[in-house]
Amino acid sequence: MAGTATNSCNFDANLQKTVSHASSEPRNDEAMVSPSRIALTPFADPYAGYEAWYELSKSLGRNECASALRQVSAAVLATYTTDLLLPLLPVAAASHRLGIEVMEAPFNQIEQSLFDVNRVFRTVPQYIVLAGTWYDLRLLPGESTEAAVQAAVARWTGLWDAAIAAGMRVVQLGFVPPAVDSFGLAASAFDSSITASVARVNAELEKRAASRVLFADAAVAASIFGLRNWNSPRQWYSSRLPCSLDALPHLAALVAGTIAADCGLTARCVITDLDNTLWGGVLGEEGADGIAIGIGPQGEAFTSFQYYLRGLRQRGIALAIASKNDVALVEEVFTRNSRMVLRREDFACIVAGWQPKSEQVKEISQRLHLGLSSLLFVDDNAFERAEVARALPDVQVVEMPRSRAAYPEALASAPGLFSIQCLQTDGLRGQSYEGLLQASELAKQVANLDEFLQSLDMRSELRPVEQTSLQRSAQLLAKTNQFNLTTRRHTQPDLERLMRDPSALVLTLALRDRFADHGIVGLCIAMAQDKEAVIDSLLLSCRVIGRTVERMLVAAAGQWAARQGCTKLLGIYIPTHRNQLAEGLYSQLGFTPRNESIDDGVTYEFDLLNGLPQGSCFIQEMAL
């Protein structure tokens, strides 16, 4: 499914038609591209309102969306009616190229549904969304505020345990405060106000969610939309709706975005244009000192946009430049213009020249080892956006508004930049992309690959998965396409089960080299049965492919299998259209093909009685 053109799907065409984008004024050079043929990343704007989304949900039902990169099942268990919300979830998910099969659950029977999963659901949903309203937090007669807060926290966290035990990934929605509070605008300063109670429950849930559960902050989503517009007491009294109808698309976007980000469907690199995107004016005409940045209403808007992008980099999203400019002039801006917020080193990759933007984007994809669907393209010029969207339909193209002041907002509402609680390792990633580039520069200087690998001074750390590495491991399983031998998308609850299984091994590999600390970049899952151990999953982040890192994992799996008393180590390769580069791995490592097929894959075996698979001579294993 991955890599399917987003414009191949009828639903996308409907989205384009029905939902208005914040779009810039057409330019002359745009006239040569017929709008109906432009393949833009489908984006259903929550501000289009409930009616538009309802229409989209009907067309989605008729035309199965063929462009989904991932397909998941999800159910919502809430203390409110979800009937109007559920049909909007696939609409919101389509913006992320995620397919959601929504499973219905009875209204306000949360405990009953969770503790009797098999009766309520045909199959256990992969994701379970838990949600309440501030009305649930009202004090019982004689109850203290503290007791009510603790009771709410205990209720929901107790539900997490039940859901995780049943193998579901939990999305806990935060509570939205009311628009009206007896304590008025100072409500949060009074512990006994409902506003303060809501905030404390949210803070407590968010803290306890840590890496176990996905916490989606509905209060923030509601405050951006406006609490008075979000809350609708009359809809609550008459229909038990949690919010106004026009707030429902925002709620759906929050749920779908959280699941999509958990599935690894968000962008890993933002590619930006320069002239009139990062600064005002044309560099070739104005010169490095003449471009508008920092001063005046235009210049200040560009400054803010640069701050926004710098924040993305701190979040672990790499930045790159694709510009029709003279590369020497671009470098000059970074060395000479002191008003630039972004520095040269903020960009993992700069491509400047006169080739079409789509070719520049492709080059960035290759240099950073990032798949096209993980790239987000930003350009003020509608013609360039259309050219990239048409040539590379997998790349997410952000529709940019005419107003420079609205640039950050345009990116902030792009589905590809949806964020969930940050993984600690995400910060390392930006650094790692740059280290990667330095390493590839080094590769040009050294005589051969062996010498290059030796000079990288790589050190690996192999550890069984633990609580702190669980989320990163699940992320790798969700995201990795290229160096992934079986592409089995085990989820975090699956991993938690395997952690407790003495006949299973879940091993993480962290790598550092002389340029960067890459964090956890490799994962191996093996299972032992009788005299055979099978490598169920073996994967590497694309950042460290081609460095013999996989040998460390296979060697460790071999040692573990031998300790388990196994005499054979089996490996499986299941081909997809993304993982060809891993095809020959087991043969290279001395495995022999077996005459049997698992999941349409090829099985290999290694006879442990004749010795163990060797690690890599280029990587030093650090002692635990």
Add this chain to the structure above:
Amino acid sequence: MNVREHTMSRISALFASVVGMTPTRGEATLPQDVSGWDSLAHIRFVYAIEREFGCELPEEFLVAGKPLGEFAAAVLGAQGA
């Protein structure tokens, strides 16, 4: 066509588009007369009316039960006509 008739015809059009059926008994049509006029369709129907006319219907109209004809008067009342 007077204001009330005009309002009624717009409401009937909204009804047809939201519920997907024409009101079988005209202004006297009740939810039990039309199979598609369930509680969810009713919420969407009220939403459509309020958007179309830019007004908020009285609370008793938020739950299905009133005959279709009463919505015209409610709209005109809410608009202050």
